[in-house]
Amino acid sequence: MSTTDVSGANGKISEQLDAVVIRFCGDSGDGMQLAGTQFTNVSAVFGNDVKTLPDFPAEIRAPAGTLGGVSGFQICFSSSDIFTPGDEVDTLVAMNPAALKTNVADLKRGGTLIVNEDAFEKSNLSKAGYDSNPLDDEEALAAYQLQKVPMTSLTRDAVAELGLSPREAERCKNFFAMGLVYWLYQRDATPTEEWVKSKFAKKPELVEANLKALHAGYNYGITTEAITVHYRVDPADLPPGNYRKVTGNEALAFGFVTAAKLAGKQLFYSGYPITPASDILHELSKLKNFNVVTFQAEDEIAAITSVVGAAFAGDLAITASSGPGIALKGEGMGLAAIMELPLVVVDVQRGGPSTGLPTKTEQSDLYMCMFGRNGDCPMPLIAPATPADCFEMAQEALRIAVEFMTPVLLLSDGYIANGAEPWKIPDVSSLKPIPIVQKNTQTDGEFMPYLRNEKKTRPWVIPGTPGCEHRVGGLEKSDVTGNVNYSPENHQFMTTLRAEKIAGIADFIPEQTVEGPESGDLLVISWGGTYGAVRTAVKQSVQEGLSVAHAHIRYLNPFPKNLGDLIKRYKKVLIPELNTGQLRMIIRGTYLADAVGLNKVQGKPFLISEVKQKIREMLDEK
Amino acid sequence: MSVDIPLPVLSPKDFASDQEIRWCPRCGDYSILAQMKKVLPTLGIPKEKFVFVSGIGCSSRFPYYMDTYGMHSIHGRAPAIATGVKLANPDLQVWVITGDGDSLSIGGNHFMHVLRRNVDLKVIMFNNQIYGLTKGQYSPTSPTGTKTKSTPFGSVDRPLNPLSVAIGARATFVARSVDVDVKHLASILERAAHHKGSAFVEVYQDCNVFNSGAFAFASKKGEKEENVIFLEHGKPLIFGKNRDKGVRLNSHDQPEVVELGKGVTEDDLLFHDEKSEDMNLAFLLASMRYPEMPEPMGVFRAVDQPTYNEAVYQQVEAATERNGEGDLEALFNTGDTWTV
Ligand SMILES: Cc1ncc(C[n+]2csc(CCOP(=O)(O)OP(=O)(O)O)c2C)c(N)n1
Numbered sequence: 001m002s003t004t005d006v007s008g009a010n011g012k013i014s015e016q017l018d019a020v021v022i023r024f025c026g027d028s029g030d031g032m033q034l035a036g037t038q039f040t041n042v043s044a045v046f047g048n049d050v051k052t053l054p055d056f057p058a059e060i061r062a063p064a065g066t067l068g069g070v071s072g073f074q075i076c077f078s079s080s081d082i083f084t085p086g087d088e089v090d091t092l093v094a095m096n097p098a099a100l101k102t103n104v105a106d107l108k109r110g111g112t113l114i115v116n117e118d119a120f121e122k123s124n125l126s127k128a129g130y131d132s133n134p135l136d137d138e139e140a141l142a143a144y145q146l147q148k149v150p151m152t153s154l155t156r157d158a159v160a161e162l163g164l165s166p167r168e169a170e171r172c173k174n175f176f177a178m179g180l181v182y183w184l185y186q187r188d189a190t191p192t193e194e195w196v197k198s199k200f201a202k203k204p205e206l207v208e209a210n211l212k213a214l215h216a217g218y219n220y221g222i223t224t225e226a227i228t229v230h231y232r233v234d235p236a237d238l239p240p241g242n243y244r245k246v247t248g249n250e251a252l253a254f255g256f257v258t259a260a261k262l263a264g265k266q267l268f269y270s271g272y273p274i275t276p277a278s279d280i281l282h283e284l285s286k287l288k289n290f291n292v293v294t295f296q297a298e299d300e301i302a303a304i305t306s307v308v309g310a311a312f313a314g315d316l317a318i319t320a321s322s323g324p325g326i327a328l329k330g331e332g333m334g335l336a337a338i339m340e341l342p343l344v345v346v347d348v349q350r351g352g353p354s355t356g357l358p359t360k361t362e363q364s365d366l367y368m369c370m371f372g373r374n375g376d377c378p379m380p381l382i383a384p385a386t387p388a389d390c391f392e393m394a395q396e397a398l399r400i401a402v403e404f405m406t407p408v409l410l411l412s413d414g415y416i417a418n419g420a421e422p423w424k425i426p427d428v429s430s431l432k433p434i435p436i437v438q439k440n441t442q443t444d445g446e447f448m449p450y451l452r453n454e455k456k457t458r459p460w461v462i463p464g465t466p467g468c469e470h471r472v473g474g475l476e477k478s479d480v481t482g483n484v485n486y487s488p489e490n491h492q493f494m495t496t497l498r499a500e501k502i503a504g505i506a507d508f509i510p511e512q513t514v515e516g517p518e519s520g521d522l523l524v525i526s527w528g529g530t531y532g533a534v535r536t537a538v539k540q541s542v543q544e545g546l547s548v549a550h551a552h553i554r555y556l557n558p559f560p561k562n563l564g565d566l567i568k569r570y571k572k573v574l575i576p577e578l579n580t581g582q583l584r585m586i587i588r589g590t591y592l593a594d595a596v597g598l599n600k601v602q603g604k605p606f607l608i609s610e611v612k613q614k615i616r617e618m619l620d621e622k
Numbered sequence: 623m624s625v626d627i628p629l630p631v632l633s634p635k636d637f638a639s640d641q642e643i644r645w646c647p648r649c650g651d652y653s654i655l656a657q658m659k660k661v662l663p664t665l666g667i668p669k670e671k672f673v674f675v676s677g678i679g680c681s682s683r684f685p686y687y688m689d690t691y692g693m694h695s696i697h698g699r700a701p702a703i704a705t706g707v708k709l710a711n712p713d714l715q716v717w718v719i720t721g722d723g724d725s726l727s728i729g730g731n732h733f734m735h736v737l738r739r740n741v742d743l744k745v746i747m748f749n750n751q752i753y754g755l756t757k758g759q760y761s762p763t764s765p766t767g768t769k770t771k772s773t774p775f776g777s778v779d780r781p782l783n784p785l786s787v788a789i790g791a792r793a794t795f796v797a798r799s800v801d802v803d804v805k806h807l808a809s810i811l812e813r814a815a816h817h818k819g820s821a822f823v824e825v826y827q828d829c830n831v832f833n834s835g836a837f838a839f840a841s842k843k844g845e846k847e848e849n850v851i852f853l854e855h856g857k858p859l860i861f862g863k864n865r866d867k868g869v870r871l872n873s874h875d876q877p878e879v880v881e882l883g884k885g886v887t888e889d890d891l892l893f894h895d896e897k898s899e900d901m902n903l904a905f906l907l908a909s910m911r912y913p914e915m916p917e918p919m920g921v922f923r924a925v926d927q928p929t930y931n932e933a934v935y936q937q938v939e940a941a942t943e944r945n946g947e948g949d950l951e952a953l954f955n956t957g958d959t960w961t962v
């Protein structure tokens with residue numbers, strides 16, 4: 001849907017759109033992540049709903065100009081609420097031939113293709129594997145509105161008087177590209193200008209150069225004859241409130257700090273750097289004045305075990321990693337589980353196995369997190385749905401940990417961790433405090449470390465408390481006293497008790513809800529970062545008159561109490577996942593439901609269209 | 623804790639837990655446990671402030687036998703767990719109990735890092751040059767050629783010298799003692815307890831089941847005097863039943879044994895300096911191994927340096943002073959915000 005009017009200035013046409021998808025792509029040294037982030041900011045501040053998908057190469061510096069070195073950033077911004085960064089790209093900005101080659105297939109027919117013409121010279125063309133210049137091949141690019149812009153030379157001219165080195169001058173070309181796109185979509189550049197001023201406060205010549213390049217790009221849009229249309233996307237109709245943009249990793253950090261503050265506890269965070277989890281450590285390391293202690297451990301084993309020690313000593317203790325690191329933490333999690341200590345382990349999933357696709361998203365650690373410990377060792381497992389949801393789920397993870405004295409796993413993924421969306425800033429006074437289980441003792445006064453309350457939770461009594469000296473450890477122990485006990489009956493009893501305690505958490509989590517009809521032909525079940533694509537696909541299918549509903553599971557262990565009954569109300573069940581069918585296997589095993597999978601392992605999120613097509617297919621077959 | 627309240631007078635019995643001790647009869651571990659119980663009441667620290675963290679191995683059962691806070695954890699990881707305990711609550715006195723396999727094989731990484739960070743922990747390594755709990759395989763400290771179930775033709779590994787590793791990691795307190803030398807052991811534990819920073823103590827411990835007598839040279843009455851040197855700060859290196867032998871540096875700066883008298887006086891000998899900031903002397907002493915040389919016992923190195931936990935909290939305090947106590951509302955509203 002779009003409306004067109006002719007705006008006064010320069011007689012250019014301004015077309016109104018509901019939602020637009022832009023992708024900036026170029027060499028990893030071209031500043032595309034920055035361009036995308038800045039465009040996201042100005043759109044968010046303008047009031048659009050936004051969703052982003054950063055995509056970067058695994059190599060820090062792949063050879064410049066090569067296909068392997070292409071870095072991209074996709075943003076969808078809209079005047080209504082949206083759930084994904086979009087399937088097809090409306091406007092593609094390609095800074096070099098390699099970027100064009102790897103991205104043009106995603107540009108929709110009739111879409112705007114803006115290229116940096118200067119970069120299409122011989123050596124770049126050959127590095128990208130082009131025999132001839134694709135910009136000269138009018139037929140091949142006829143489907144798009146091609147804008148050839150000599151960005152490098154225009155940028156160089158714009159900053160000429162500042163006396164920068166040619167290299168420094170050319171590096172500003174991402175700001176030229178941003179300026180042009182700001183004009184194209186009528187964005188107010190003020191937030192970006194402010195950002196440049198504070199970022200380069202110590203280098204005034206760079207402030208000036210970047211601003212000049214930004215304005216040159218914008219003015220190029222106004223003056224050039226070639227571009228005749230620009231677009232307007234109105235602010236979205238979001239619930240009233242104060243907003244900011246958050247990524248999933250930021251929201252996790254905020255959530256953890258919030259929980260600690262509400263519980264009146266020190267936060268202890270330990271991690272070993274790994275993509276895409278490192279940002280949680282970076283964020284929390286800045287927040288020491290929130291009574292946060294961060295520890296960059298020597299490896300993931302030290303990260304989890306130091307957290308076990310900190311939890312024993314009374315801190316709200318958290319560690320995060322990604323697949324390979326979580327694999328190393330297994331033994332430590334088992335220790336925390338048998339000692340019944342509260343802590344949170346975050347897995348920001350990426351493509352596996354082993355080092356796999358380190359910068360790409362996947363959902364294939366579900367089995368590992370559900371089952372990947374020695375012995376019978378159930379752990380609560382929760383998964384946020386979106387970047388902003390990480391704020392609530394971070395608190396939820398800590399709540400469950402201390403309420404039930406157990407390690408808790410929180411499964412995020414690369415798509416949620418790096419993706420950004422508007423976050424309605426909560427009213428601090430409305431946040432739920434975290435209750436801490438107090439010590440209890442036996443009637444005769446002797447302290448019993450494994451005496452339980454009605455939730456089967458033992459007390460959290462921390463070293464330093466007089467009269468409650470006790471020992472915990474990895475050897476099986478008797479209930480109530482906590483003394484070591486290897487008797488067969490006791491091990492059976494304790495194994496069952498621990499499992500019952502975790503299963504009992506189902507009474508203290510929300511019931512599963514569905515979007516769409518309460519019963520019908522098809523239920524689509526999703527978890528984690530596929531929320532947006534599945535939600536949109538189901539919504540559109542319902543609008544098309546299909547009998548389909550969507551259940552997005554945020555509590556994976558234990559499952560919500562009503563999930564089994566809910567599944568039975570639909571004739572068919574579809575479970576789309578970015579793995580080969582891990583939740584599907586668990587759902588089939590748990591509820592004997594004949595669930596069908598839609599499975600993609602390409603390091604990329606689902607497109608809405610892929611999910612919609614599968615929904616149709618399933619409803620078409622009899 | 624308020625400083626005004628007089629501390630209850632504690633005795634070794636107060637530190638004995640009600641758990642049955644399951645070490646083999648005559649295991650060296652008993653002696654170390656007994657000395658620990660003797661030393662703790664002398665420190666003026668309330669009982670509830672002690673935490674014992676161990677890994678896995680015979681020696682690592684230790685925390686169960688102490689009536690303090692304790693954790694028997696997983697193989698090799700006690701230093702990392704103890705770091706978490708100390709960082710969460712720097713008010714606690716945290717002891718790490720570990721074996722030679724526990725700390726140098728599986729836990730070598732954490733061992734090195736806890737020492738180089740100078741976390742204020744006391745690491746007591748029970749060295750029996752064997753894996754006890756898994757029933758007698760060679761360990762990273764077993765001499766080359768050690769015959770065990772896993773090395774029936776003799777081990778071909780070259781052993782690690784725990785003290786050299788600790789000094790290499792710049793541990794600020796490094797010491798050695800023997801299980802049966804109870805007075806000496808107690809005095810070393812006491813000094814470790816008083817050290818501010820990571821204290822590393824290697825204790826020669828007799829596993830009389832799988833490696834009996836491995837340290838007889840250092841424990842047998844009447845023989846040990848000829849085989850070990852008791853280090854004393856500022857004193858020359860003298861040993862022997864009749865205190866008639868000493869160690870001096872030869873022309874290549876290598877230690878050599880000399881007899882006193884006959885032209886050699888005490889002043890010619892090497893003098894011990896545990897406070898030396900450079901580590902050469904400590905390395906040199908750690909390199910003296912029986913039977914080529916008498917082995918030093920006592921404190922090799924005791925230097926005063928800022929601890930990791932202090933530094934961590936200084937940053938927390940500095941950040942709080944600079945930015946004020948964390949305010950969630952302000953945090954959420956950093957950066958670009960907008961109102962709908
Ligand atoms: C991850 C893991 N690997 C292996 C073991 C088996 N294990 C238990 S104790 C031990 C070695 C103990 O030797 P040492 O640390 O020297 O202690 P000691 O028993 O001699 O006191 C081994 C290999 C284990 N418990 N955990």
Ligand code: SF4
Pocket residue numbers: 644645646648649650651680681750754755828829830831832
């Ligand atoms: S096996 Fe050796 S170290 Fe273990 S308890 Fe027995 S004697 Fe002690």
